[in-house]
Amino acid sequence: MPEGHTIHRLASAIDDAFGGSRPAVSSPQGRFAESAALLDGTYLDSADAWGKHLFVEFSAERVLHVHLGLIGKFSVLSYDDMLPPPRGAVRLRLATDTTVADLRGPIICALRTPTEVTEVIARTGPDPLRADADPSRAWDRIHRSRKAIGQLLMDQDVVAGIGNLYRCELLWRHRVDPFKPGNKVRSAVWDALWTDLVRLMKVGVATGRIVTDEAQLEKAEAAIASTGAAVVRRPKHAVYKRTDEPCPRCGAKVRTQVMGGRNLFWCPRCQRHRTA
Ligand SMILES: [Zn+2]
Numbered sequence: 001m002p003e004g005h006t007i008h009r010l011a012s013a014i015d016d017a018f019g020g021s022r023p024a025v026s027s028p029q030g031r032f033a034e035s036a037a038l039l040d041g042t043y044l045d046s047a048d049a050w051g052k053h054l055f056v057e058f059s060a061e062r063v064l065h066v067h068l069g070l071i072g073k074f075s076v077l078s079y080d081d082m083l084p085p086p087r088g089a090v091r092l093r094l095a096t097d098t099t100v101a102d103l104r105g106p107i108i109c110a111l112r113t114p115t116e117v118t119e120v121i122a123r124t125g126p127d128p129l130r131a132d133a134d135p136s137r138a139w140d141r142i143h144r145s146r147k148a149i150g151q152l153l154m155d156q157d158v159v160a161g162i163g164n165l166y167r168c169e170l171l172w173r174h175r176v177d178p179f180k181p182g183n184k185v186r187s188a189v190w191d192a193l194w195t196d197l198v199r200l201m202k203v204g205v206a207t208g209r210i211v212t213d214e215a216q217l218e219k220a221e222a223a224i225a226s227t228g229a230a231v232v233r234r235p236k237h238a239v240y241k242r243t244d245e246p247c248p249r250c251g252a253k254v255r256t257q258v259m260g261g262r263n264l265f266w267c268p269r270c271q272r273h274r275t276a
Contacts, residue, residue, distance in 0.1 A: 004161020005204030014047035028086035051160020069107030150178030154260035169212035
């Protein structure tokens with residue numbers, strides 16, 4: 001499943017390609033045909049992301065709401081002469097003379113009113129990638145919950161945009177036991193997790209990769225600071241998908257089990273009875 005940084009990159013790509021234009025909007029597959037007809041040729045103002053939700057604002061207070069779910073893809077391509085024909089089940093297509101964006105397999109592709117968008121956002125936790133995010137909203141949920149912190153982090157109502165990879169690596173970076181109940185996590189630990197998440201996900205947006213290794217992070221941040229971009233070819237991960245391999249910090253074997261519907265990976269030695 002795409003994590004939040006991917007959706008923020010997608011929002012920027014759609015904004016750059018279509019913001020301020022009147023794209024042709026269609027539904028080659030047919031399932032979004034009626035709504036597409038309402039949007040077709042109207043003014044596309046801007047695109048924005050909130051966690052894993054993508055909102056594309058058109059004129060007449062019409063907002064396109066997309067959630068890619070596990071397998072959805074929204075690909076933005078520029079083309080030279082001929083508009084490429086849709087391939088596969090394209091739910092939604094945006095097209096100008098130079099750019100086409102095809103949406104396939106989303107779990108949500110719907111037309112919303114601004115009020116409905118506000119309702120979706122109100123149900124969603126703070127998004128570390130948004131300047132207007134309020135981490136205390138997440139803390140309110142976490143410190144009242146007996147659910148494991150590893151589970152809470154996957155709940156989009158608690159924090160928006162984190163996926164499994166960020167969850168596993170973030171907890172490892174802070175030596176937090178993923179099984180620790182939310183109400184046993186200290187507020188200073190939550191503050192540190194949030195601050196780090198903002199840092200990690202910003203590098204994620206800039207590079208398009210999930211970079212969690214400290215040396216790679218620092219290198220990427222230095223490149224971003226000087227050139228505005230960075231390339232990380234092979235992000236190293238400490239525990240994610242490293243079952244039975246030695247923890248890079250303490251050497252204990254990395255373990256895995258399902259938590260929150262996804263495979264959790266953690267170090268049973270340095271993520272136990274520590275700072276959390
Ligand atoms: Zn360890």
